[in-house]
Amino acid sequence: xxxxxxxxxxxxxxxxxxxxxxxxxxxxxxxxxxxxxxxxxxxxxxxxxxxxxxxxxxxxxxxxxxxxxxxxxxxxxxxxxxxxxxxxxxxxxxxxxxxxxxxxxxxxxxxxxxxxx
Amino acid sequence: xxxxxxxxxxxxxxxxxxxxxxxxxxxxxxxxxxxxxxxxxxxxxxxxxxxxxxxxxxxxxxxxxxxxxxxxxxxxxxxxxxxxxxxxxxxxxxxxxxxxxxxxxxxxxxxxxx
Numbered sequence: 001x002x003x004x005x006x007x008x009x010x011x012x013x014x015x016x017x018x019x020x021x022x023x024x025x026x027x028x029x030x031x032x033x034x035x036x037x038x039x040x041x042x043x044x045x046x047x048x049x050x051x052x053x054x055x056x057x058x059x060x061x062x063x064x065x066x067x068x069x070x071x072x073x074x075x076x077x078x079x080x081x082x083x084x085x086x087x088x089x090x091x092x093x094x095x096x097x098x099x100x101x102x103x104x105x106x107x108x109x110x111x112x113x114x115x116x117x
Numbered sequence: 118x119x120x121x122x123x124x125x126x127x128x129x130x131x132x133x134x135x136x137x138x139x140x141x142x143x144x145x146x147x148x149x150x151x152x153x154x155x156x157x158x159x160x161x162x163x164x165x166x167x168x169x170x171x172x173x174x175x176x177x178x179x180x181x182x183x184x185x186x187x188x189x190x191x192x193x194x195x196x197x198x199x200x201x202x203x204x205x206x207x208x209x210x211x212x213x214x215x216x217x218x219x220x221x222x223x224x225x226x227x228x229x230x231x
Contacts, residue, residue: 004160033219042121042207042221043161056218091160105151106219108160 002026004109006092012115018080021112025073025094032069033106034077035091043091049075087116119144119212121222129228130198138193138225140208149211150191151219152182156204167191178202203229
């Protein structure tokens with residue numbers, strides 16, 4: 001089974017520039033998550049999709065961050081304009097359903113590391 | 118709100134020695150509990166999980182964890198550490214009320230000396 005694919009793996013930009021990250025979840029996984037992992041901290045949920053609908057985006061800084069999941073498969077996370085504090089690893093994860101339990105667990109991609117100068 | 122505390126930021130053990138990583142959670146009901154491992158430049162890999170039943174759970178790579186309700190803890194153990202176990206370890210909890218929001222601790226970085 002192919003895992004969760006993310007690109008790019010690394011990105012360096014200047015502050016106030018924009019950046020986009022792409023995620024392809026495991027085939028058949030209805031739920032997709034974007035996490036932000038700042039150095040020295042645990043991952044923090046930014047947004048959760050169930051198919052192509054948003055389930056939870058309460059911690060997404062909506063003035064600069066946006067995300068979409070067209071057709072309920074791939075997803076894109078965009079930051080515009082970027083700030084220094086956005087430097088982090090952006091992790092995408094997917095799961096079969098939205099209720100974690102039993103066999104339904106999150107599988108993570110390798111992440112996209114963003115450095116904002 | 119639920120929270121997870123990993124009191125040890127960094128632990129160093131010798132190869133072959135035993136390991137215990139601490140995790141405490143703050144949540145009213147019995148949550149779902151997880152341990153993930155993250156190697157440098159990699160995503161998070163699930164080591165083990167607890168949902169219900171036997172409080173001692175076995176995971177991959179020889180790891181186990183014990184859920185202790187009275188102590189609100191879910192400590193990770195391994196009887197004999199290998200050099201390849203050097204990584205960052207994250208404890209995580211799910212609010213069984215919402216059943217899907219995974220909250221992570223700040224992680225414990227494990228260094229293994231030869």
